[in-house]
Amino acid sequence: MKNEKSKDKSGFNRRDLLKGSLAAGAGAFAIPAIVPSWVLGDSAPSNRIAIGVIGTGGKGMGNLKAFMNFPDVRIVAACDVDAAHLHEAREQAELTAGSCYNDFRELLARDDIDAVAVNTPDHWHVPISIDAIKAGKDVFCEKPLTLTIGGGRMLADASKRYGAVFQTGSQQRSDVEFRFGCELVRNGRIGRLQTIEVGIPGNNRKNPLDWQAQPVPEGFDYDMWLGPAQNAPYTPERCHYTFRFLLDYSGGQVTNWGAHYLDIAQWGANADDSGPVEIDGKGEFPTNGLFTTATKVDVTYTYANGVKLFLRTDKGYVRFNGTKGSVFIKRGLIETTPKSLVTTVIGPDEIHLYRSADHKRNFLDCIKSRSETVVPAEIGHRSASLCHLANIAMLTGRPLKWDPQKERFTNDDAANRMLNRSMRPPWRL
DSSP: OOSOOBBBBTTHHHHHHHHHHHTGGGGGOOSSSOOEEETTTHHHOGGGGEEEEEEOSHHHHHEEEEEHHSSSEEEEEEOOSSSHHHHHHHHHTTOOOOGEESSHHHTTTTTOOEEEOOOOOOOGGHHHHHHHEEEEEEEEEOOOSSSSSHHHHHHHHHHHHHHOOOESOOOOGGGGHHHHHHHEEETTTTEEEEEEEEEEEOOSSSOOOTTTOOOTTBBHHHHHHHHTTTOOOOOGGSSGGGGSSSTOOOOOOHHTTTTHHHHHHHHHHTTTOOOOOEEEEEEEEOOOOOOOOSSEEEEEEEEETOOOOEEESSSEEEEEEEEOOOOEEEEEEEESGGGGGGGOOTTTSSHHHHHHSSSHHHHHHHHHHTTSSSSHHHOOOOOOOOHHHHHHHHHTTSSSSETTTTTEEESSSHTTTTTSOOOTTHHHH
16 A cells, blocks of 8 residues: 555645745745646546545445545445445446455555545544545544544644544534634633533434344455454344444444534534543443344543533533533524524624634645644544443443543543554454
8 A cells, every 4th residue: 555645637736835935925826837727716527636535335436426426536445244235336426347446455555545534333443544644645534533542643743743633523613603612611601611511312223133144145244344353253233333332333322413412512612622530331232142242331530620521421411511501403493592592693702713604615625725624633532532432431330530631531540541543364453
């Protein structure tokens, strides 16, 4: 696999070319002699932002179709370990057989790809994203961004080191009600923030109690699907959507929905670059069957400024409670106490949070401008860390003290060993 930055057909490095033109400054802006046409808005097929889609199942297919709707994008390649998914992607994007891959490394080796959309199971997010960054690609990676806190730190550092444009799929930051609600909190409209309540749904699939190992279906590369995860017998419920209920590959609804609502909690609490200092959690876990993630969640986080965050199994929402009022937000709804807060106008000299009206459009615009997206790798890592901290606290069953700067537990060596996972050879970070 190549580790150099993708180049335009003219031989110019797209990323460096843009940096050079933007560095000239507003008063001395100069367009280089040869500029990729997509920089200038040309949407001719050969000059659109070229995207490769890695993982083309349910969410992956949805993302593929969404990116195809933008006139300045073309889907040039797809990758999936399930031949049925890959066939559907090939037909949807009208790809040639030579542009469809079973192995993501072959897709990343192409010099004609500007960016990739990573829609795989969680345990593949970090390895593929880091390899994509090193190959010179910008990355849109689905949530939860990481499987472990240690892997997340490596991904965030790689994104910064290589200058990649990175977008995490926590799209609620591109929804107006979540942004406005967090602006109310950040500007003191509810007084001093005291507590945050986050509700996440319970499991939406039944635990297969009588599961059995089965032959791997034809056209499904199960060994590649497992990748860095440990060997395990194949059964349909282990893969595709229900992988999220096995700790080997995901973190249950804590990471599935927590990556949305805990992300908003961090945004409103102005904690995107930090995290809690104490975590105390109780969870109910299956005692038999295939699934291993928590079925019921009760976690309390404490921040250095005294703010407490309560994570509970409930319907999906976030509520900020302050000394003078509250803000309740869920998808499509914002309610405030007092009610008049919802009509508040954020003044020009107050805090205005990152404004994104469309999550994928924001990613595409940032590819062109080389600006930071609304949810870059660092923020995606910090939000995912909050999810992992909850699972670690529930699994250990002990109150934990956390150093958000060093990203280590200060009172529990066993918990620190859960910050990373061993990877099945030959895979490694």
